[in-house]
Amino acid sequence: MTxxxxxxxxxAIEQAAIEAGQVTGLELMERAGRGVVEAIFEEWPELSKTSGTAVVLCGPGNNGGDGFVVARLLKEWGWEVEVFLYGDPEKLPPDARTNFERWEGKGQVNIRRIDPPTLVDDTFRIPPxxxxxxxxxFGTGLTRPFxxxxxxVTLEPARSLLQKNNVRVVSIDVPSGLCSDSGCILGNVIVADLTVTFHDKKIGHMINDxxxxxxxxxxxxxxxxxKKYNQTVQLTSEKGLFPAKYTGDHKYSHGHALILSGGPAKTGAARLAARGALRIGAGLVTLGVPPSAQMEVAAQVTAIMLQRAEDADALAEALKDKRLNAMCLGPGLGLKRARDLVPVALEEGRSTVLDADALTAFADDPATLFEQLHENCVLTPHGGEFARLFPDIAEKLKAIPTKGPAYSKVDATREAAKRAGCVVLFKGADTVIAAPDGRCAINSADYERSAPWLATAGSGxxxxxxxxxxxxxxxxxxxAAETAAWLHVECARQxxxxxxxxxxxxxxxxxxxSLAK
Structure with a gap:
C-alpha cells in the first residue's frame, strides 16, 4: 500500500536528506519545479507543442520558490509568463530568494509584487x-486562512470565468487554502484542475474536501x-491484499460465517451481507433468523444456509458450534433484537462485525457497548452512526477549522478505535480504517477510483x-477491513x-x- x-x-524527510548531504534545498526546489512542468505537459500534451501564456502566483515561502522555478522553465520553453509575488522578496527563505533572483535576473518579465496583500489591487489582472x-x-505550509x-481567485465568479475561458489551474503540492493533513478548507481554497505533489501524496489529498x-x-x-514512520497512514491498493488465496481441502477450512437477520420484511439487508460473505470466500454462510421470518428467507436463498435464532438463548445455543468463527450483526437486525443479541455474540471473542442497528442500538449508552467489545471486532459506522457512538469526537470533526493542521477524519477514526478497543471503519467516499494501536488506512473512491453509483441502498x-x-x-x-473496502470499490467500478x-x-x-493476471 502507498x-x-x-x-x-x-x-522531516526533506530535512534529513539535506542534513545528510544527499541533496541541497535548492536542488529539491529545482526538481520540484521541473516535476510540475513535466506533469503539466504529460497531462495536457497539446500545451507542450505551443507557446502559451501563464500566470504564476508565488507565495512568501518555499512553495513560492517552486513557482519561480516553474515560471523560469515555462519561459525557457517559449511561453509568455507573468509572475505575481505575494509579499516582500526581502523576506523570502534563502532558496526561494535565490530562485526569485534567477527569475528577476532574466529582465524579461516584470514581477508584480502585491504587498501588503489587500482585498483590492488594480495591478492584479489575469489576461484573457x-x-x-x-x-x-502556500502549499503544505499553510496554517491559517489567507x-x-x-x-x-477562490470565489465562484472567478472560477466560472476561468472555466469558461478554458484556463487550467495547477497547484504546487496542495491547492492554496487546503490543509494538507486533513483535507479541510481553511477559509477559502483555490480549486485546481491538476495538483502536483512530491515524493508521496499527502493525507489531505485523499479525504474531506x-x-x-x-x-x-x-x-x-x-x-x-x-523513511519509516510508525504512524504513517496507508492508502489501500491491491498491493499487500490477498483476497483470492484459498487453502485447505474442505469448506470448513475456509471458515463459517453467521449473519443475524431481522424479522419479516426486514431480512433483505442480512441476505445482502450473507451473499457478500459467501462470494468473498467464506466456506459456509448461515443466516440466523427468527422463526417468523424463516419462510421468507428460505424462499430467497440457496447456497446460504438457514438456522433459527429467535432470541439470546437460541444464539447462545448456535454458538456452541465452534466452527462458527465469524459473525455479523446489524444489517436489518432491529434495535431491540440487536440490544439482546450483541452481548451474547461478543461473549467468547469470536471475530465479529457490528454494523447498522447493532451500533444504533447502543446510541443512548455507548460505554456499555465499548465494555463488551474485544480486539476481534470491527465496527463499520457511517457518519450518522459514528456521531451517535462517538458524539464528542464527531463534534470536533464537524467544527469549522480556523487554523491548521485541522482535526481530520483520520484523527477521529484513530481516536474512536482507541476508545472502542477494536478496528473502526468509518464509511464514506473517503473511508478511513483505524486500529487501536494507531495503524490507519484510507480507502478512496475518488479520482481514478471514483464510483459515485456506490451510494445506493444496501451497499454498506x-x-x-x-x-x-x-x-x-x-x-x-x-x-479484513482494508481488503473488503478496497474490493467493495473495485466491484462497483467493475x-x-x-x-x-x-x-x-x-x-x-x-x-x-483481474488480480490474478
Missing amino acids: KLLTAAQMR TTDLIIDGL GGVFSL GPASCGMVRTKQIGLKQ DVLAGFITGLLARGFAPMQ FGPGLIAEDLPEQLPAVFQ
Whole structure:
C-alpha cells in the first residue's frame, strides 16, 4: 500500500536528506519545479507543442520558490509568463530568494509584487488569453486562512470565468487554502484542475474536501529516500491484499460465517451481507433468523444456509458450534433484537462485525457497548452512526477549522478505535480504517477510483458481509477491513453506473480474475 504523509513528515524527510548531504534545498526546489512542468505537459500534451501564456502566483515561502522555478522553465520553453509575488522578496527563505533572483535576473518579465496583500489591487489582472495559472502560494505550509487579492481567485465568479475561458489551474503540492493533513478548507481554497505533489501524496489529498479541490493529483519523485514512520497512514491498493488465496481441502477450512437477520420484511439487508460473505470466500454462510421470518428467507436463498435464532438463548445455543468463527450483526437486525443479541455474540471473542442497528442500538449508552467489545471486532459506522457512538469526537470533526493542521477524519477514526478497543471503519467516499494501536488506512473512491453509483441502498450491508467473509477465512480484523473496502470499490467500478447492492457480490469473480493476471 502507498504511504500518505503529513506536512511535518514531509518536512522531516526533506530535512534529513539535506542534513545528510544527499541533496541541497535548492536542488529539491529545482526538481520540484521541473516535476510540475513535466506533469503539466504529460497531462495536457497539446500545451507542450505551443507557446502559451501563464500566470504564476508565488507565495512568501518555499512553495513560492517552486513557482519561480516553474515560471523560469515555462519561459525557457517559449511561453509568455507573468509572475505575481505575494509579499516582500526581502523576506523570502534563502532558496526561494535565490530562485526569485534567477527569475528577476532574466529582465524579461516584470514581477508584480502585491504587498501588503489587500482585498483590492488594480495591478492584479489575469489576461484573457491565459492558458495556465500556477498556484505556488502556500502549499503544505499553510496554517491559517489567507486573504488579500489572490483570494479573489477562490470565489465562484472567478472560477466560472476561468472555466469558461478554458484556463487550467495547477497547484504546487496542495491547492492554496487546503490543509494538507486533513483535507479541510481553511477559509477559502483555490480549486485546481491538476495538483502536483512530491515524493508521496499527502493525507489531505485523499479525504474531506481534498478530492474536490485538487482536480487530478500527480506525484513526482524528487530524489528523496523513503523513511519509516510508525504512524504513517496507508492508502489501500491491491498491493499487500490477498483476497483470492484459498487453502485447505474442505469448506470448513475456509471458515463459517453467521449473519443475524431481522424479522419479516426486514431480512433483505442480512441476505445482502450473507451473499457478500459467501462470494468473498467464506466456506459456509448461515443466516440466523427468527422463526417468523424463516419462510421468507428460505424462499430467497440457496447456497446460504438457514438456522433459527429467535432470541439470546437460541444464539447462545448456535454458538456452541465452534466452527462458527465469524459473525455479523446489524444489517436489518432491529434495535431491540440487536440490544439482546450483541452481548451474547461478543461473549467468547469470536471475530465479529457490528454494523447498522447493532451500533444504533447502543446510541443512548455507548460505554456499555465499548465494555463488551474485544480486539476481534470491527465496527463499520457511517457518519450518522459514528456521531451517535462517538458524539464528542464527531463534534470536533464537524467544527469549522480556523487554523491548521485541522482535526481530520483520520484523527477521529484513530481516536474512536482507541476508545472502542477494536478496528473502526468509518464509511464514506473517503473511508478511513483505524486500529487501536494507531495503524490507519484510507480507502478512496475518488479520482481514478471514483464510483459515485456506490451510494445506493444496501451497499454498506454488502461491505459488512465482505469483512465478515474475510474474517471467517482467517484475516486479521484490520486486514479484513482494508481488503473488503478496497474490493467493495473495485466491484462497483467493475459494474459501473446503474449498480444496485445485489450486483456487488457478483462482480467479485471478475475482480479476483483481474488480480490474478
